Amino acid sequence: xxxxxxxxxxxxxxxxxxxxxxxxxxxxxxxxxxxxxxxxxxxxxxxxxxxxxxxxxxxxxxxxxxxxxxxxxxxxxxxxxxxxxxxxxxxxxxxxxxxxxxxxxxxxxxxxxxxxxxxxxxxxxxxxxxxxxxxxxxxxxxxxxxxxxxxxxxxxxxxxxxxxxxxxxxxxxxxxxxxxxxxxxxxxxxxxxxxxxxxxxxxxxxxxxxxxxxxxxxxxxxxxxxxxxxxxxxxxxxxxxxxxxxxxxxxxxxxxxxxxxxxxxxxxxxxxxxxxxxxxxxxxxxxxxxxxxxxxxxxxxxxxxxxxxxxxxxxxxxxxxxxxxxxxxxxxxxxxxx
Numbered sequence: 543x544x545x546x547x548x549x550x551x552x553x554x555x556x557x558x559x560x561x562x563x564x565x566x567x568x569x570x571x572x573x574x575x576x577x578x579x580x581x582x583x584x585x586x587x588x589x590x591x592x593x594x595x596x597x598x599x600x601x602x603x604x605x606x607x608x609x610x611x612x613x614x615x616x617x618x619x620x621x622x623x624x625x626x627x628x629x630x631x632x633x634x635x636x637x638x639x640x641x642x643x644x645x646x647x648x649x650x651x652x653x654x655x656x657x658x659x660x661x662x663x664x665x666x667x668x669x670x671x672x673x674x675x676x677x678x679x680x681x682x683x684x685x686x687x688x689x690x691x692x693x694x695x696x697x698x699x700x701x702x703x704x705x706x707x708x709x710x711x712x713x714x715x716x717x718x719x720x721x722x723x724x725x726x727x728x729x730x731x732x733x734x735x736x737x738x739x740x741x742x743x744x745x746x747x748x749x750x751x752x753x754x755x756x757x758x759x760x761x762x763x764x765x766x767x768x769x770x771x772x773x774x775x776x777x778x779x780x781x782x783x784x785x786x787x788x789x790x791x792x793x794x795x796x797x798x799x800x801x802x803x804x805x806x807x808x809x810x811x812x813x814x815x816x817x818x819x820x821x822x823x824x825x826x827x828x829x830x831x832x833x834x835x836x837x838x839x840x841x842x843x844x845x846x847x848x849x850x851x852x853x854x855x856x857x858x859x860x861x862x863x864x865x866x867x868x869x870x871x872x873x874x875x876x877x878x879x880x
Contacts, residue, residue, distance in 0.1 A: 596687040597628040600698040602680050608667045611709040612738060617645075617666040620702050622680055624651055625658035628696075630687040636661060639679040643667050643704065651682075665704055670778075673708045673740045677701055710739040710775055714747065714804055720821035725828045726792030731821055733771070733786065733804050738779040746807045747771040749786050751823075752815050753800040761798055763791025790825045798825040 602622040610616045626632045634651045647663040665678060683697040712735060719731030733747065749768060752758045760766075771784035788802070801815035801822050815822075 593628045595628065596630060596632060596684040596692045596696040597626070598632065598634055598682050598684050598696050598698050599625045599627060600680065600682045600700050602663075602700040602702050605703040605705065606665060607705045607707055608665065609707050609709065610667050610669045610671065610740060611711055612669070613711070616668065617664055618704065620663040620665060620678065620680070620704075622661040622663065622700065623658055624653065624661050624682055626653040626655060626684075628684075628687065629655050631655055631689075632684050633686040635683045635685045637681045637683075638663055639681075640665060641676045641678060643671070643676055643678070645678075650685075667706050669738065669740060671706055671740070673706045676704045676706070678704050706740070708741040710737060710741065710743045710745070712737040712745055712773070712775075712806060714806070714819070716804055716819050716821060720802065720823040722824045722826065723790060725790050725794035725825055727825075728767070728787055728789050729802070729821070729823060730785065730787045731802075733784045735771075735773055735782045735784065736779070737773060737775045737781075739775045740777060742777055743775045745773050745775065747773070747784060747804050748807065749788070750803050750805050750811050751788070751800060752803060752812065753798065754815070755800075756814055758811050758813060763794060764798075765789040765791075792828055794825060794827050797827065798823075 600622060603620055606618040606620050608616060608618045624634060624636075626634070631652070631654050634653060636647060636649050636651060638645065638647050643665055644667070645663060645665040648661065651659055651661065653659055661680075663678075663680065679699060679701050681697065681699040683693070684695060685691065685693050687695075714733050714735045717732040717734070720729055723729060735747065737745070748771070749766065750758055751761055751764065753761065765788065767789050768786040769784075771786070773780070773782050773784075786802075786804070790798075801820045803812060803816060803820045805811055
């Protein structure tokens with residue numbers, strides 16, 4: 543079969559040696575299987591539940607989802623059931639095509655006749671990967687059965703839809719500002735915003751005033767003069783700065799003591815001042831003064847007796863008026879005596 547007659551009448555090999563070796567190897571395997579199968583032909587009715595030839599079945603979960611946000615693992619698990627439904631112990635080779643993703647798995651299984659094993663596949667993705675569906679292909683091939691090589695005789699495959707889900711996460715940091723201010727002044731500060739995202743989206747921020755008493759209702763007379771803080775987030779994320787301004791009421795009667803916090807739209811408003819990332823603020827009533835002297839306020843001439851200032855001022859005014867009246871009466875009496 544592998545020889546031809548040359549002009550000298552001799553037979554020579556017309557096939558390369560490696561081809562001959564491969565063909566002979568396959569013949570040996572086929573012959574070995576024939577020797578195994580012939581005695582079993584009479585037993586076929588009793589072994590109908592298990593195949594005489596090498597065989598493998600593969601069934602995987604239909605889909606998986608990966609969250610690639612910074613707070614997640616960026617991976618998902620795929621479960622596959624690999625079954626040897628033949629009458630021979632088999633060694634099965636596993637191969638996974640992750641498409642544009644990454645992952646790891648056990649590339650070889652040894653499964654006894656009629657048994658099955660669960661194959662665990664980990665699929666991983668990066669934040670830079672596009673949020674969409676990816677197709678992962680899993681294949682299994684029997685490489686040996688009963689200790690004999692059977693490559694190419696039995697295989698199975700399955701496909702899994704893997705989805706990278708969309709995400710957008712933003713953090714903000716409040717700059718300096720606030721402190722103790724006088725009624726009628728403007729309180730201004732900036733906020734730095736950083737967003738990570740694998741899709742195009744938008745968000746916005748608003749300021750909330752929270753009184754130390756725990757009330758987050760907007761205080762009467764205070765005016766939010768801040769421009770809109772709208773953040774347009776492209777795929778890949780962005781960084782933005784927003785300015786916030788509050789005009790305090792000039793006619794404030796009592797001190798306002800609390801804090802200012804910045805809240806992203808859709809996030810619940812806190813009921814009390816947080817421990818960080820806020821503006822502490824105390825607004826005091828406007829000072830009443832004569833020239834450079836302040837009768838009320840932080841630099842009041844009354845010092846610790848500022849609360850009694852109205853009584854002191856009133857009493858002083860009464861004494862002054864009585865003194866003026868007494869002086870006038872005395873002068874009139876003198877003029878009458880003269």
